[in-house]
Amino acid sequence: MTKAKLTARNVDVFYGEKKAIDDVSIDIGNGVVTAFIGPSGCGKSTFLRTLNRMNDTIAGARVTGQILLDGEDIYGKEMDPVALRARVGMVFQKPNPFPKSIYENVAYGPRIHGLAQGKADMDAIVEKALTRAGLWPEVKDRLTDAGTALSGGQQQRLCIARAIAVSPEVILMDEPCSALDPIATARIEELIEELKDRYAIVIVTHSMQQAARVSQRTAFFHLGKMVEYGETSQIFTNPREVRTKDYITGRYG
Amino acid sequence: MSNTWQTPEMTKRIARRHAAEKRFRLAGLTAIVLSLLFLAVLLFIMLKNGLGGLDWAFLTGSDATSADAAGVWGALKGSFLTMLVTLLLSFPMGVLAAIYLEEFAPRSRWIDWVEVSINNLAAVPSIIFGLLGLAVFINTLNLPRSSPLVGGLTLALMTMPIIVISGRNAIKAVPPSIRDAALAVGASPVQTVFHHVLPLALPGILTGTIIGMARALGETAPLLMIGMRAFVATPPGGITDPSSVLPMQIFLWSDEIDRGFVQNTSAAIIVLLVFLLAMNGLAIYLRNKFEVRW
Numbered sequence: 217m218t219k220a221k222l223t224a225r226n227v228d229v230f231y232g233e234k235k236a237i238d239d240v241s242i243d244i245g246n247g248v249v250t251a252f253i254g255p256s257g258c259g260k261s262t263f264l265r266t267l268n269r270m271n272d273t274i275a276g277a278r279v280t281g282q283i284l285l286d287g288e289d290i291y292g293k294e295m296d297p298v299a300l301r302a303r304v305g306m307v308f309q310k311p312n313p314f315p316k317s318i319y320e321n322v323a324y325g326p327r328i329h330g331l332a333q334g335k336a337d338m339d340a341i342v343e344k345a346l347t348r349a350g351l352w353p354e355v356k357d358r359l360t361d362a363g364t365a366l367s368g369g370q371q372q373r374l375c376i377a378r379a380i381a382v383s384p385e386v387i388l389m390d391e392p393c394s395a396l397d398p399i400a401t402a403r404i405e406e407l408i409e410e411l412k413d414r415y416a417i418v419i420v421t422h423s424m425q426q427a428a429r430v431s432q433r434t435a436f437f438h439l440g441k442m443v444e445y446g447e448t449s450q451i452f453t454n455p456r457e458v459r460t461k462d463y464i465t466g467r468y469g
Numbered sequence: 470m471s472n473t474w475q476t477p478e479m480t481k482r483i484a485r486r487h488a489a490e491k492r493f494r495l496a497g498l499t500a501i502v503l504s505l506l507f508l509a510v511l512l513f514i515m516l517k518n519g520l521g522g523l524d525w526a527f528l529t530g531s532d533a534t535s536a537d538a539a540g541v542w543g544a545l546k547g548s549f550l551t552m553l554v555t556l557l558l559s560f561p562m563g564v565l566a567a568i569y570l571e572e573f574a575p576r577s578r579w580i581d582w583v584e585v586s587i588n589n590l591a592a593v594p595s596i597i598f599g600l601l602g603l604a605v606f607i608n609t610l611n612l613p614r615s616s617p618l619v620g621g622l623t624l625a626l627m628t629m630p631i632i633v634i635s636g637r638n639a640i641k642a643v644p645p646s647i648r649d650a651a652l653a654v655g656a657s658p659v660q661t662v663f664h665h666v667l668p669l670a671l672p673g674i675l676t677g678t679i680i681g682m683a684r685a686l687g688e689t690a691p692l693l694m695i696g697m698r699a700f701v702a703t704p705p706g707g708i709t710d711p712s713s714v715l716p717m718q719i720f721l722w723s724d725e726i727d728r729g730f731v732q733n734t735s736a737a738i739i740v741l742l743v744f745l746l747a748m749n750g751l752a753i754y755l756r757n758k759f760e761v762r763w
Contacts, residue, residue, distance in 0.1 A: 268653070270649065270652065270653065273648070273649075273652060275575075275576050298655055298656070298657045299655065301652060301653055301654065301655040302654070302655030305653060305654065306649075306653035308646060308649055308650070308653070310646060312644075312646035312647060312649060312650045313650070314647065314650060314651070314665060315647075315669065324651075324654060324656075324664070325654035325655060325656075328654075328655065328656055328660055328664075329655060375650070378650075378654060379653070379654065381654075382654055382655060
């Protein structure tokens with residue numbers, strides 16, 4: 217792996233007194249898809265949310281250790297979480313488009329960050345984001361329709377378009393397909409494959425098949441610790457740790 | 470019998486349940502009919518007594534010593550100005566307080582205390598607010614007695630907690646996923662609230678506001694304390710002029726011995742009801758206009 221995009225060192229996350237993440241250190245590469253797998257409650261989503269400081273919104277959540285984005289401490293004093301989230305986008309488990317038009321869903325981010333010079337420029341940004349998210353052909357004639365009127369899979373691709381419209385460097389996906397049917401899931405997985413060259417993508421998934429299909433590197437979390445991290449092929453065919461082996465062979469989880 | 474699998478006990482219980490179902494429907498229907506009947510009788514009496522007095526002279530005139538010359542315009546304008554002051558103060562204050570408490574306030578003992586206080590404030594008897602208004606606005610700040618300004622300020626104190634409580638509920642009902650979505654594209658917390666949460670909560674906030682305003686419109690007790698029961702023969706020119714309000718006018722006329730004022734009282738009640746209906750209608754219109762379905 218070349219130079220890491222995100223580097224976490226000795227990260228602990230607390231919810232009040234409870235320790236949700238225990239001493240996690242990981243390098244996340246650019247241009248690859250990194251999957252976090254593990255049983256429910258293992259802390260993989262919690263750790264994902266520390267990477268763009270979405271944990272800040274949870275009362276009582278506390279992060280110690282160091283997380284660097286291109287060498288910059290994202291919990292440092294100079295780092296503005298608002299600016300950070302423009303660089304590290306996020307797609308959520310349940311598609312959550314704004315109850316506004318399709319166009320407005322995508323244009324919102326670029327507008328608040330002042331990325332477009334005028335209407336034509338904004339139109340171009342919206343079209344590009346929707347095209348990259350593979351949604352443009354389906355919605356180009358109804359951009360003023362409500363984003364919430366789309367199907368679940370289309371809504372999720374709209375959310376991906378919304379995330380990439382602000383030109384992030386990293387995209388975090390928190391079980392993006394768990395609310396979708398197999399066909400919509402396949403579309404999202406194709407999309408992840410197409411997007412991975414431009415962004416560092418981190419995906420949390422409950423489906424080991426999905427991790428095996430879309431990711432190049434996989435981290436296995438268990439009880440708040442990162443048990444094993446390596447090439448996806450190695451994790452699934454030749455895990456070093458017994459716990460990883462037990463999990464991927466379906467002993468628990 | 471087709472249901473051979475049913476035991477006699479079961480059949481008996483099912484019959485009992487059906488009967489209970491019927492009894493409940495009947496009770497519910499009776500409750501509605503009784504309350505509507507009461508309203509209908511009230512309306513009928515008001516219209517019968519008051520409709521005759523409801524002419525142009527009555528609508529444009531102000532209070533007078535003779536029943537024939539007395540009109541409702543002064544009180545109507547007083548009510549309007551008072552409501553305006555109340556709305557302009559309590560709506561922004563109430564909404565801002567609700568947003569702060571729901572979205573920004575850190576969880577602490579101090580905030581818990583503020584919450585309990587606001588809930589208690591909504592339950593304080595209105596006459597106490599009148600005393601407060603008298604002590605603070607008139608005796609301490611020397612604002613003009615009997616004026617819509619002081620009346621509006623006093624009623625705003627009363628209305629604000631209602632707006633805060635309903636506003637908080639409306640804000641709480643906005644799904645957290647919308648906040649996540651906005652924050653994740655790099656919106657600041659304030660942008661998240663004003664671009665996404667508040668528009669979705671607005672219909673609920675408006676409903677609460679109108680309930681509070683309707684209560685304030687019909688209020689008399691606190692206005693007694695700040696001197697809005699005076700005889701005012703000229704309509705107020707502004708919010709600092711002495712004035713009456715509709716419910717107070719009704720109260721004053723109902724006290725008159727002259728028979729002619731009975732008609733005036735009923736006619737003023739009709740005007741007050743129309744005012745209320747117009748306010749509610751506006752609220753429903755605004756609510757539907759801002760309602761976002763998703």
